[in-house]
Amino acid sequence: MPERFADLSTPLIADACVRLGVPPRAAPAGIRAVVPGHRLAGRVLPVRHHGSVDVFLEAYAGAAPGDVLVIDNGGRTDEACIGDLAVLEGAAAGVAGVVVWGLHRDTPELVEIGLPVFSYGSLPLGPDRLDEREPETLASARIGPHLVSADDLVIADDDGVLFVPAANAGEVLAAAQRIRDVERVQARRIRAGETLREQTGFADYLARRATDPGYTFRQHLRRVGGAIEE
Missing domain, CATH: 3.50.30.40 (Ribonuclease E inhibitor RraA/RraA-like)
Structure with a gap:
């Protein structure tokens, strides 16, 4: 292992x-x-x-x-x-x-x-x-x-x-591998011209946070399937 x-x-x-x-x-x-x-x-x-x-x-x-x-x-x-x-x-x-x-x-x-x-x-x-x-x-x-x-x-x-x-x-191994795979895809998309903000629907996150201050970026990432932070 x-x-x-x-x-x-x-x-x-x-x-x-x-x-x-x-x-x-x-x-x-x-x-x-x-x-x-x-x-x-x-x-x-x-x-x-x-x-x-x-x-x-x-x-x-x-x-x-x-x-x-x-x-x-x-x-x-x-x-x-x-x-x-x-x-x-x-x-x-x-x-x-x-x-x-x-x-x-x-x-x-x-x-x-x-x-x-x-x-x-x-x-x-x-x-x-x-x-x-x-x-x-x-x-x-x-x-x-x-x-x-x-x-x-x-x-x-x-x-x-x-x-x-x-x-x-x-x-832990399985979870780390999943996070790595998601981050690799995100990195390739950034290099191809799709910003991280676009990938993660950051504008939508800001709009929801404006009406729901308790809504965190981590919750948003889990909803959209991103992996920047935990």
Whole structure:
């Protein structure tokens, strides 16, 4: 199932979640791919970092092919918690990539390795601490305000990182595909000279809103079959 998300953008998936009433969970803004254009889709392999890479090695022991290592480093910007050797080991373990709530280092080596890594950015300094391990170290990870686990899928691209409950993956996938197909048609029609306002009957929407202030553009889009926003 995760691989079927590979050709769907995170905005499409976010819109699908909203349409279905599945709470959209996004990693904090600013987490980006080390190599622009890299994409990720896979089951969350969660880990909480406490200052040593041993937790990553332990997590890899339980990885299934295609999992994505999701690292909770508390969003710290005073240390880089993962570098080339830990990422290379992840590739050997079969993970599809790494998402870090924090920083990375060894950027040139990560580019050469080619495994997608998403983080806030780079810093040469590694950890100078060793904190007490938490009971949930390998069971869940915090990413901003969200708690994620192996019950979640993670999808990442140039727009950011999203988490979707695995139990809802099928319906979210189908809804995102429908939205994508509608938007592709709309884009072709705009390029052919038919404005989006014409396609969506925007004048009719404004006229109805004038007499019914509670009538929203989202309601109108659902009535006419458009897909700009959710």
